[in-house]
Amino acid sequence: MTKHNQAIAGLLPEGLSDRLPPAAEASANLARTVLDTVAAHGYARVMPPIAEFEETLxxxxxxxxxxxxxxxxxxxxxxxxxxxPDMTAQVGRIAATRLAAAARPLRLSYGGPVLKLRANQLRPERERLQVGAELIGTDSVAAAVEIVNVAIEALQAAGVTGITIDFTLPDLIDTLAAGPMPLGDDAREQVRVELDAKDAGALVALGEGAAAYLPLIEAAGPFHAAMEKLEAIDAATGQGAIASRIAALRAIAKPVGWDITLTLDPTERHGFEYQSWFGFSIFAEGFVGEIGRGGCYTILRSGGSEEPAVGFSLFPDPLIDAGFGQLPTKRLFLPLGHDAERAKALRTEGWRTIAALSDRDDGAALGCDHWLDGRDVRSY
Structure with a gap:
């Protein structure tokens, strides 16, 4: 093989990379912790394939x-x-076809790699780990409460602290535009764009109807203060068009632990285009960008009808890169002629053994911090 070919052989496509020890094991540990946590709440795991026919997906x-x-x-x-590029759609397919006759609500979990065609500046990797859970057959407040709290519990089990949950109402503009704050279809889309950008000047420039949405820009931030502003907006319309949404948000927030920061951005739509009435993003202290998201949506069933669902997905690669999922290990070097039964017993106690294959093997160089001396464990 030429030097050029050798160099090419070591390259990977842009956005793809190898995970080496100990990060590869940390990835498996973190995914297992999340999946074990959601399994304890009754979520059964499914494993869809990495590829499907394009039209099906x-x-x-x-x-x-x-x-x-x-x-x-x-x-x-x-x-x-x-x-x-996402596993949620595959879980929806399984629920609507293979598990169409299963009792509802149906609780499913999943974990595996997804592949993006393009990356972005915040997340340059194109292959990502996705782990999550879906509750299919209902998008009730009770279902949303369960999903939000299971997501939090799973992250806390993985050792994540400083968690922030940012709530949003994806259908808020449609609800207001069809009722107390009317907008045509074109204006509605423009208002969405400017609210996403938090551009007050652009809203005013769109005209009086669009300017009525200005108070929504201020109804964002720490949860309780933002909720009071949202309630004031609803009261000012005199119609109570979003009273049920406000009550639902308060019900979802109520059981969340005091150590979780709650925020509200009621008009956030980026990434929530397919969500129905409720969505949320998950952030963690020390990490740029979200590490997960979830919310309510619908699944297409056979025959064309739609079924409500709510779920969450975590994208934990930044956590893994930061060392989450790494477990302390005790590595024991076994010299030639070691006591095999003693080594077997030590493995049941949690030791990881590295057996010498020749008298030239060096336990310390192989990453061991102890070695077996007869039946005794000695440190280097």
Missing amino acids: TQRLKSAPAKDLLRVVDPVSQRTLALR
Whole structure:
């Protein structure tokens, strides 16, 4: 092999990378902790494939347009396959087809890699770990309460502190525009864009109808203060159009622990385009950008009807890179001729043993901090 070919052989496509020890094991540990936590709440794991026929995946994929999928041609069927950029759509497919007859509410969990066609500046990696849970058959307040608290519990079990949950109401503009603050379809979309950007001047420039939405920019921030402003907006309309949404948010927030920071951005739509009445983002102290998100949505069933659901997804790669998931290990070097039964007993006690294969093996160089001397464990 030429030097050029050797160099190429060590390269990976942009946005893809190897996980080496101990990060690879930390990734598995963290995913297992999250999945074990949600399993304790009755969520059964499913394992969809990494690729599906493009038309099957795009039919259900609401979080990414078809043009953003990485596609290949299946040499067996000669049909186009798409590598999944998100697992939620696959879980929806399983619930609507293979588990269509299962009792509702149906609780499912999942974990595995997803592949993005393009990365962004905040997250340059294109392959990401996604772990989550979906509660299918209802999008009630009680279901949202369960999902939010299970997500928090899973992160805390993984050792994450300084958690912030940011609530949003994805259908808020539609609700107001169809009732006390009327807007046409075109103006509605423009108002959404400017509210996302928090651009008060642009809202005013759109005209009187759009300017009525200005108070929503201020109804963002720490949860309780933002909720009071949202309640004042609803009272000012005199119609109580969002009273039920406000009551639902308070009910979802009530059981959340005191150590969790709650915020509200009622008009946030970026990333929540396919959510229905409730959505939330998850942040952790010391990390840039969200580490997870969730909310209510609908699943397309056979025959064209839609089924409500609520769930969350975590993207824990930044946590893994920061050392979460790494467990302390005791590594024991076993010299040639060691007591095999004693070594076996020590493994049951949690030791990881590294057996010498020749008299040249060096336990310390192999990462061991102890060695077996007869039946005694000695430190280096």
